[in-house]
Amino acid sequence: GNSVTQMEGPVTLSEEAFLTINCTYTATGYPSLFWYVQYPGEGLQLLLKATKADDKGSNKGFEATYRKETTSFHLEKGSVQVSDSAVYFCALRGRDDKIIFGKGTRLHILP
Amino acid sequence: GAGVSQSPSNKVTEKGKDVELRCDPISGHTALYWYRQSLGQGLEFLIYFQGNSAPDKSGLPSDRFSAERTGGSVSTLTIQRTQQEDSAVYLCASSLNREVGGELFFGEGSRLTVL
Numbered sequence: 001g002n003s004v005t006q007m008e009g010p011v012t013l014s015e016e017a018f019l020t021i022n023c024t025y026t027a028t029g030y031p032s033l034f035w036y037v038q039y040p041g042e043g044l045q046l047l048l049k050a051t052k053a054d055d056k057g058s059n060k061g062f063e064a065t066y067r068k069e070t071t072s073f074h075l076e077k078g079s080v081q082v083s084d085s086a087v088y089f090c091a092l093r094g095r096d097d098k099i100i101f102g103k104g105t106r107l108h109i110l111p
Numbered sequence: 112g113a114g115v116s117q118s119p120s121n122k123v124t125e126k127g128k129d130v131e132l133r134c135d136p137i138s139g140h141t142a143l144y145w146y147r148q149s150l151g152q153g154l155e156f157l158i159y160f161q162g163n164s165a166p167d168k169s170g171l172p173s174d175r176f177s178a179e180r181t182g183g184s185v186s187t188l189t190i191q192r193t194q195q196e197d198s199a200v201y202l203c204a205s206s207l208n209r210e211v212g213g214e215l216f217f218g219e220g221s222r223l224t225v226l
Binding site: 036043051103 | 126142144146152153154156159161167168202204205208213214215216217218219
């Protein structure tokens with residue numbers, strides 16, 4: 001079946017550092033790919049998405065590119081802020097429309 | 112309201128009791144999902160409803176877990192004879208179909224504690 005693997009956390013960075021959170025997937029066909037974020041004390045919300053190969057999703061300075069050749073959807077941000085501290089989840093929506101998530105990566109940004 | 116609504120927000124129960132968790136999705140959303148979030152375990156898929164199709168129950172961990180969706184709207188997740196390992200936050204989400212975007216909109220969750 002389909003699966004999502006993302007890097008283990010926690011990830012701790014200083015403010016203004018470059019961020020990469022790796023995500024790879026296994027799926028049949030062409031899934032849609034998502035990053036969701038859960039800020040402290042809040043519910044899960046969509047951060048960005050990409051629905052076909054080579055699409056780039058972007059939001060709030062974060063970007064991720066749908067790479068079919070490497071089955072990856074890595075999340076990047078050029079300069080992180082303390083307010084980016086949260087748990088980030090990579091997810092895919094398969095042909096059967098079932099949406100599955102990775103285990104989440106906790107990000108701590110130090111001032 | 113306009114978002115996904117879940118109740119109760121918190122439930123404490125004794126081992127062996129049955130619990131029901133309710134989800135009211137966003138009006139017009141055809142798909143409804145239940146997930147379980149445990150500490151360090153990420154989001155575990157439980158069940159998925161799409162319109163009038165048979166639900167995908169492949170994620171339910173045991174036959175103590177069941178869910179129904181009445182009238183294509185409100186859903187209830189029932190856990191019978193609860194065990195301590197059932198303690199978690201149960202999240203409900205709804206979405207439109209893939210062609211319209213397909214992303215999930217989550218409720219605030221129901222935190223279940225089994226003593």
